[in-house]
Amino acid sequence: MVTFDKSESMNLMDFYQRFPDEDSCIVYLKSMRLKQGISCKKCDNNDFYWKQDRLMFECKKCKSRTSFRTDTIFENSNLPLLLWFKTIHLISSTKKTFSALEVQRQLNYNNYEPIWEMLHKIRWAMGQRDTRYKLDTFLEIDEGFFKVVDKELSKEQINEGQKRGRGSVNHLKVLVLVESEPVEEQYDKNKHKPNRKCGHLKMIVMEDLKAKSINEEISENIHVGLNAITDKYRGYAKLKEILKHEQINTSELKEVHKTFPWVHSAIGNAKKILQGFHHSIGKEYLQSYLDEFCYKFNRRYIPDLFDKV
Numbered sequence: 001m002v003t004f005d006k007s008e009s010m011n012l013m014d015f016y017q018r019f020p021d022e023d024s025c026i027v028y029l030k031s032m033r034l035k036q037g038i039s040c041k042k043c044d045n046n047d048f049y050w051k052q053d054r055l056m057f058e059c060k061k062c063k064s065r066t067s068f069r070t071d072t073i074f075e076n077s078n079l080p081l082l083l084w085f086k087t088i089h090l091i092s093s094t095k096k097t098f099s100a101l102e103v104q105r106q107l108n109y110n111n112y113e114p115i116w117e118m119l120h121k122i123r124w125a126m127g128q129r130d131t132r133y134k135l136d137t138f139l140e141i142d143e144g145f146f147k148v149v150d151k152e153l154s155k156e157q158i159n160e161g162q163k164r165g166r167g168s169v170n171h172l173k174v175l176v177l178v179e180s181e182p183v184e185e186q187y188d189k190n191k192h193k194p195n196r197k198c199g200h201l202k203m204i205v206m207e208d209l210k211a212k213s214i215n216e217e218i219s220e221n222i223h224v225g226l227n228a229i230t231d232k233y234r235g236y237a238k239l240k241e242i243l244k245h246e247q248i249n250t251s252e253l254k255e256v257h258k259t260f261p262w263v264h265s266a267i268g269n270a271k272k273i274l275q276g277f278h279h280s281i282g283k284e285y286l287q288s289y290l291d292e293f294c295y296k297f298n299r300r301y302i303p304d305l306f307d308k309v
Protein backbone atom coordinates (compact mmCIF):
# COMPACT_ATOMS: atom_id res chain seq x y z
CA MET A 1 0.00 0.00 0.00
CA VAL A 2 1.24 3.46 -0.86
CA THR A 3 1.33 6.00 1.92
CA PHE A 4 1.58 9.69 1.30
CA ASP A 5 3.61 11.76 3.70
CA LYS A 6 1.65 12.64 6.84
CA SER A 7 3.22 16.02 7.27
CA GLU A 8 1.96 17.35 3.95
CA SER A 9 -1.09 19.50 4.15
CA MET A 10 -2.22 20.21 0.65
CA ASN A 11 -4.75 22.54 -0.78
CA LEU A 12 -5.46 22.57 -4.50
CA MET A 13 -2.62 24.98 -5.31
CA ASP A 14 -0.12 22.96 -3.25
CA PHE A 15 -1.28 19.86 -5.03
CA TYR A 16 -0.65 21.27 -8.50
CA GLN A 17 2.75 22.53 -7.47
CA ARG A 18 3.66 19.21 -5.98
CA PHE A 19 2.25 17.08 -8.80
CA PRO A 20 2.30 19.15 -11.98
CA ASP A 21 2.68 16.19 -14.33
CA GLU A 22 2.88 12.42 -14.67
CA ASP A 23 6.65 12.39 -14.06
CA SER A 24 6.30 14.00 -10.65
CA CYS A 25 3.80 11.29 -9.66
CA ILE A 26 6.11 8.55 -10.94
CA VAL A 27 9.03 9.94 -8.94
CA TYR A 28 6.84 10.10 -5.86
CA LEU A 29 5.44 6.59 -6.13
CA LYS A 30 8.88 5.14 -6.89
CA SER A 31 10.41 6.84 -3.85
CA MET A 32 7.57 5.68 -1.62
CA ARG A 33 8.00 2.10 -2.81
CA LEU A 34 11.73 2.21 -2.09
CA LYS A 35 11.15 3.79 1.32
CA GLN A 36 8.70 1.04 2.26
CA GLY A 37 11.04 -1.63 0.91
CA ILE A 38 10.39 -4.14 -1.84
CA SER A 39 11.24 -7.78 -1.83
CA CYS A 40 11.56 -9.96 -4.91
CA LYS A 41 8.70 -12.40 -5.28
CA LYS A 42 11.00 -15.03 -6.79
CA CYS A 43 14.07 -14.93 -4.58
CA ASP A 44 13.17 -12.64 -1.66
CA ASN A 45 16.07 -10.33 -2.43
CA ASN A 46 15.67 -6.66 -1.44
CA ASP A 47 18.06 -5.02 -3.91
CA PHE A 48 16.73 -3.69 -7.20
CA TYR A 49 17.75 -1.76 -10.29
CA TRP A 50 15.31 0.87 -11.48
CA LYS A 51 14.33 0.58 -15.17
CA GLN A 52 13.13 4.05 -16.04
CA ASP A 53 12.06 3.13 -19.60
CA ARG A 54 9.74 0.36 -18.35
CA LEU A 55 8.86 1.84 -14.96
CA MET A 56 9.94 -1.43 -13.37
CA PHE A 57 12.15 -2.66 -10.60
CA GLU A 58 14.62 -5.37 -11.60
CA CYS A 59 15.93 -7.76 -8.96
CA LYS A 60 19.73 -7.49 -8.74
CA LYS A 61 20.00 -11.20 -7.99
CA CYS A 62 17.58 -13.09 -10.24
CA LYS A 63 16.81 -10.30 -12.73
CA SER A 64 13.06 -10.74 -12.50
CA ARG A 65 11.12 -7.56 -13.02
CA THR A 66 8.13 -6.12 -11.30
CA SER A 67 6.08 -3.04 -12.14
CA PHE A 68 6.35 -0.20 -9.67
CA ARG A 69 2.54 -0.29 -9.51
CA THR A 70 2.48 -3.91 -8.28
CA ASP A 71 0.96 -4.32 -4.79
CA THR A 72 -0.50 -0.82 -4.83
CA ILE A 73 -4.05 0.31 -5.64
CA PHE A 74 -2.65 1.49 -8.99
CA GLU A 75 -1.90 -2.10 -10.04
CA ASN A 76 -3.87 -3.39 -13.06
CA SER A 77 -4.94 0.13 -13.96
CA ASN A 78 -4.04 1.83 -17.22
CA LEU A 79 -4.98 5.25 -15.95
CA PRO A 80 -2.10 7.71 -15.56
CA LEU A 81 -0.91 8.17 -12.00
CA LEU A 82 -1.66 11.87 -12.25
CA LEU A 83 -5.33 11.04 -12.71
CA TRP A 84 -5.23 8.76 -9.67
CA PHE A 85 -3.48 11.37 -7.56
CA LYS A 86 -5.93 14.08 -8.61
CA THR A 87 -8.84 11.84 -7.70
CA ILE A 88 -7.40 10.89 -4.32
CA HIS A 89 -6.85 14.56 -3.61
CA LEU A 90 -10.35 15.44 -4.81
CA ILE A 91 -12.23 12.90 -2.73
CA SER A 92 -10.09 13.05 0.38
CA SER A 93 -9.84 16.82 0.70
CA THR A 94 -13.54 17.31 1.41
CA LYS A 95 -16.00 15.84 3.87
CA LYS A 96 -18.44 15.31 1.04
CA THR A 97 -18.20 12.59 -1.54
CA PHE A 98 -18.28 12.56 -5.33
CA SER A 99 -20.17 10.42 -7.78
CA ALA A 100 -18.09 8.76 -10.49
CA LEU A 101 -19.90 10.93 -13.02
CA GLU A 102 -18.83 14.09 -11.24
CA VAL A 103 -15.21 12.90 -10.97
CA GLN A 104 -15.28 12.02 -14.67
CA ARG A 105 -16.51 15.54 -15.40
CA GLN A 106 -13.90 17.16 -13.14
CA LEU A 107 -11.09 15.15 -14.74
CA ASN A 108 -12.46 15.66 -18.23
CA TYR A 109 -11.99 11.98 -18.97
CA ASN A 110 -13.78 10.13 -21.78
CA ASN A 111 -14.69 6.81 -20.18
CA TYR A 112 -16.90 6.38 -17.17
CA GLU A 113 -16.02 2.77 -16.31
CA PRO A 114 -12.32 3.20 -15.37
CA ILE A 115 -13.17 6.22 -13.22
CA TRP A 116 -15.86 4.25 -11.44
CA GLU A 117 -13.42 1.39 -10.81
CA MET A 118 -10.73 3.77 -9.61
CA LEU A 119 -13.08 5.34 -7.07
CA HIS A 120 -14.02 1.96 -5.69
CA LYS A 121 -10.40 0.95 -5.33
CA ILE A 122 -9.70 4.16 -3.42
CA ARG A 123 -12.68 3.48 -1.15
CA TRP A 124 -11.48 -0.08 -0.68
CA ALA A 125 -8.05 1.23 0.39
CA MET A 126 -9.74 3.61 2.84
CA GLY A 127 -11.63 0.66 4.35
CA GLN A 128 -8.45 -1.40 4.58
CA ARG A 129 -6.75 1.40 6.49
CA ASP A 130 -9.51 1.54 9.06
CA THR A 131 -9.76 -2.20 9.65
CA ARG A 132 -6.39 -1.98 11.38
CA TYR A 133 -7.84 0.18 14.13
CA LYS A 134 -9.41 -1.49 17.16
CA LEU A 135 -11.99 0.53 19.05
CA ASP A 136 -11.24 1.47 22.64
CA THR A 137 -12.59 3.14 25.81
CA PHE A 138 -16.37 3.57 25.61
CA LEU A 139 -18.77 2.76 22.77
CA GLU A 140 -22.19 3.82 21.63
CA ILE A 141 -23.63 1.03 19.53
CA ASP A 142 -26.72 1.12 17.34
CA GLU A 143 -27.98 -0.19 14.04
CA GLY A 144 -28.94 1.76 10.91
CA PHE A 145 -30.95 0.76 7.85
CA PHE A 146 -29.56 2.09 4.59
CA LYS A 147 -31.51 2.27 1.38
CA VAL A 148 -29.92 0.36 -1.51
CA VAL A 149 -30.97 -0.76 -4.95
CA ASP A 150 -30.83 -4.24 -6.43
CA LYS A 151 -29.05 -3.48 -9.69
CA GLU A 152 -29.94 -6.78 -11.36
CA LEU A 153 -33.60 -6.04 -11.11
CA SER A 154 -32.90 -2.50 -12.14
CA LYS A 155 -31.42 -3.68 -15.47
CA GLU A 156 -34.47 -5.81 -16.20
CA GLN A 157 -36.66 -2.85 -15.59
CA ILE A 158 -34.55 -0.74 -17.90
CA ASN A 159 -35.00 -3.41 -20.59
CA GLU A 160 -38.70 -3.28 -20.05
CA GLY A 161 -38.52 0.39 -20.80
CA GLN A 162 -39.17 1.53 -17.29
CA LYS A 163 -37.60 4.51 -15.67
CA ARG A 164 -33.83 4.31 -15.23
CA GLY A 165 -32.46 3.92 -11.73
CA ARG A 166 -35.51 2.23 -10.30
CA GLY A 167 -34.86 -1.18 -8.92
CA SER A 168 -35.91 -3.28 -6.04
CA VAL A 169 -35.28 -0.81 -3.27
CA ASN A 170 -34.55 -2.39 0.05
CA HIS A 171 -32.61 -1.64 3.16
CA LEU A 172 -29.37 -3.16 4.39
CA LYS A 173 -28.62 -3.54 8.05
CA VAL A 174 -25.58 -1.65 9.29
CA LEU A 175 -23.99 -2.07 12.69
CA VAL A 176 -22.60 1.24 13.91
CA LEU A 177 -19.94 1.51 16.61
CA VAL A 178 -18.54 4.80 17.76
CA GLU A 179 -16.07 5.62 20.51
CA SER A 180 -17.83 7.98 22.89
CA GLU A 181 -15.91 8.69 26.03
CA PRO A 182 -17.71 10.51 28.86
CA VAL A 183 -16.06 13.86 29.62
CA GLU A 184 -15.84 15.72 32.90
CA GLU A 185 -17.38 19.05 31.86
CA GLN A 186 -20.98 19.65 32.72
CA TYR A 187 -23.52 19.45 29.97
CA ASP A 188 -24.20 22.98 28.75
CA LYS A 189 -27.82 23.12 27.73
CA ASN A 190 -27.40 26.42 25.94
CA LYS A 191 -24.69 25.17 23.67
CA HIS A 192 -26.09 21.66 23.22
CA LYS A 193 -22.62 20.35 23.71
CA PRO A 194 -22.65 16.57 24.29
CA ASN A 195 -21.05 15.31 27.46
CA ARG A 196 -19.22 12.65 25.52
CA LYS A 197 -16.15 13.00 23.38
CA CYS A 198 -16.43 11.36 20.00
CA GLY A 199 -13.60 9.16 18.73
CA HIS A 200 -13.32 6.57 16.00
CA LEU A 201 -16.30 5.30 13.98
CA LYS A 202 -16.99 1.95 12.31
CA MET A 203 -19.95 1.04 10.13
CA ILE A 204 -20.37 -2.59 9.14
CA VAL A 205 -22.92 -3.98 6.69
CA MET A 206 -24.48 -7.07 8.32
CA GLU A 207 -26.25 -10.11 6.91
CA ASP A 208 -28.42 -10.14 10.02
CA LEU A 209 -28.57 -8.49 13.43
CA LYS A 210 -28.72 -11.63 15.54
CA ALA A 211 -26.86 -11.58 18.86
CA LYS A 212 -24.32 -14.14 17.63
CA SER A 213 -23.43 -12.13 14.49
CA ILE A 214 -23.27 -8.86 16.40
CA ASN A 215 -20.97 -10.36 19.05
CA GLU A 216 -18.68 -11.89 16.43
CA GLU A 217 -18.36 -8.64 14.50
CA ILE A 218 -17.82 -6.47 17.57
CA SER A 219 -15.22 -8.87 19.03
CA GLU A 220 -13.11 -8.45 15.92
CA ASN A 221 -13.16 -4.69 16.15
CA ILE A 222 -12.51 -3.85 19.80
CA HIS A 223 -9.88 -3.97 22.49
CA VAL A 224 -10.87 -6.10 25.45
CA GLY A 225 -12.47 -4.63 28.54
CA LEU A 226 -14.25 -1.64 27.10
CA ASN A 227 -17.68 -0.26 28.03
CA ALA A 228 -20.66 0.08 25.74
CA ILE A 229 -24.21 1.37 25.78
CA THR A 230 -27.01 0.25 23.47
CA ASP A 231 -30.78 0.38 23.40
CA LYS A 232 -32.90 -2.61 24.43
CA TYR A 233 -32.81 -4.33 21.04
CA ARG A 234 -32.57 -8.10 21.60
CA GLY A 235 -29.57 -8.44 19.26
CA TYR A 236 -27.49 -6.77 21.98
CA ALA A 237 -28.64 -9.17 24.70
CA LYS A 238 -25.38 -11.16 24.70
CA LEU A 239 -22.92 -8.26 24.55
CA LYS A 240 -22.06 -8.82 28.23
CA GLU A 241 -20.09 -11.87 27.09
CA ILE A 242 -17.54 -9.65 25.33
CA LEU A 243 -17.64 -6.23 27.03
CA LYS A 244 -19.07 -4.21 29.93
CA HIS A 245 -22.53 -3.51 28.64
CA GLU A 246 -25.41 -1.30 29.68
CA GLN A 247 -28.74 -1.64 27.88
CA ILE A 248 -30.79 1.53 28.10
CA ASN A 249 -34.53 1.69 27.66
CA THR A 250 -34.70 4.51 25.11
CA SER A 251 -38.51 4.73 25.23
CA GLU A 252 -38.16 6.10 28.75
CA LEU A 253 -35.62 8.74 27.74
CA LYS A 254 -36.83 12.25 27.08
CA GLU A 255 -33.69 13.27 25.24
CA VAL A 256 -32.18 10.26 23.52
CA HIS A 257 -29.57 12.46 21.81
CA LYS A 258 -27.98 13.23 25.17
CA THR A 259 -27.50 9.57 25.98
CA PHE A 260 -26.50 8.56 22.45
CA PRO A 261 -25.07 11.83 21.11
CA TRP A 262 -22.79 10.40 18.43
CA VAL A 263 -24.09 7.18 17.03
CA HIS A 264 -27.38 8.70 15.88
CA SER A 265 -25.77 11.73 14.31
CA ALA A 266 -23.20 9.52 12.54
CA ILE A 267 -25.99 7.41 11.02
CA GLY A 268 -27.97 10.51 10.04
CA ASN A 269 -24.98 12.22 8.43
CA ALA A 270 -23.93 9.10 6.55
CA LYS A 271 -27.43 8.72 5.10
CA LYS A 272 -27.57 12.36 4.11
CA ILE A 273 -24.20 12.28 2.35
CA LEU A 274 -24.69 8.92 0.63
CA GLN A 275 -28.18 9.58 -0.61
CA GLY A 276 -27.34 13.11 -1.64
CA PHE A 277 -24.43 12.16 -3.84
CA HIS A 278 -25.00 8.64 -5.05
CA HIS A 279 -28.38 8.52 -6.63
CA SER A 280 -28.92 4.82 -6.21
CA ILE A 281 -26.48 2.67 -4.28
CA GLY A 282 -26.05 -0.92 -5.41
CA LYS A 283 -26.31 -3.23 -2.44
CA GLU A 284 -22.84 -4.68 -3.07
CA TYR A 285 -21.26 -1.22 -2.83
CA LEU A 286 -22.82 0.12 0.34
CA GLN A 287 -19.88 -1.05 2.47
CA SER A 288 -17.37 0.80 0.33
CA TYR A 289 -19.35 4.07 0.50
CA LEU A 290 -19.58 3.65 4.26
CA ASP A 291 -15.83 2.98 4.37
CA GLU A 292 -15.23 6.32 2.66
CA PHE A 293 -17.57 8.08 5.09
CA CYS A 294 -15.89 6.50 8.15
CA TYR A 295 -12.38 7.12 6.80
CA LYS A 296 -13.06 10.84 6.51
CA PHE A 297 -14.94 10.98 9.81
CA ASN A 298 -12.02 9.30 11.56
CA ARG A 299 -9.59 11.84 10.18
CA ARG A 300 -11.72 14.92 10.77
CA TYR A 301 -9.11 16.51 13.04
CA ILE A 302 -6.27 15.82 10.66
CA PRO A 303 -6.12 18.69 8.16
CA ASP A 304 -4.57 16.63 5.42
CA LEU A 305 -6.37 13.57 4.16
CA PHE A 306 -4.16 13.00 1.16
CA ASP A 307 -1.60 11.21 3.26
CA LYS A 308 -3.51 8.10 4.00
CA VAL A 309 -4.25 6.10 0.87
Ligand SMILES: [Zn+2]
Binds near residue numbers: 044045059062064
Ligand atom coordinates in the same frame (compact mmCIF):
# COMPACT_ATOMS: atom_id res chain seq x y z
ZN1 LIG B 1 14.91 -11.97 -7.34
